[in-house]
Amino acid sequence: MAETNLQKPLPTITSEATPFWEGAAKQKLLMQRCLDCSAYIWTPRPSCFECGSENIHWQELSGQGQVYSFTVIRQVVGRAASQAFEKDIPYVIAWIDLDEGPRMITNVIGCPVENVKLGMKVSVIFEQQSADIWLPKFKPVNS
Ligand SMILES: [Zn+2]
Structure with missing residues (x-):
């Protein structure tokens, strides 16, 4: 990895997004999904932006x-x-x-x-x- 890459601004790992970054480190694309209305939720947040449910989980995508x-x-x-x-x-x-x-x-x-x-x-x-x-x-x- 070239040193210049380190100068780029990097995302801050928030608590909501921790599973996403842990998945990415394992080459897995994870996204939150609402268990009540089935909406995918991107970017990571504590509740569903479609229905407001906090009944959400992480799912691996293809x-x-x-x-x-x-x-x-x-x-x-x-x-x-x-x-x-x-x-x-x-x-x-x-x-x-x-x-x-x-x-x-x-x-x-x-x-x-x-x-x-x-x-x-x-x-x-x-x-x-x-x-x-x-x-x-x-x-x-x-x-
Ligand atoms: Zn929902």
Whole structure:
């Protein structure tokens, strides 16, 4: 892992999200689901945003999905924090529709940015950013 990666701002592990990060460290994509109305809950929170129930649990997802929308980042400006991403340019920020239904914002990696297409099938891959943080990103299926 290049040292410059350590300069990127990393997510703070909140108590609500602890199971998510523990799963990610084991290469598992976990998401909360409401046991009363079956809604998937993203991002992690103490209660269901659909029905308010606190009767929620963690469920492992397939990690499969497709690109709903994306943008290619070719320039970073402004804040010092964003400069840490400069070496990654160009890179893709995408909304991924997971096979189970929920939508995540993430990066598509593992292929040239020109190859990213709407509806492209992708699967999750976890990139280690620190001792505790593995970020879920997505790569094309069959690449
Ligand atoms: Zn609910």
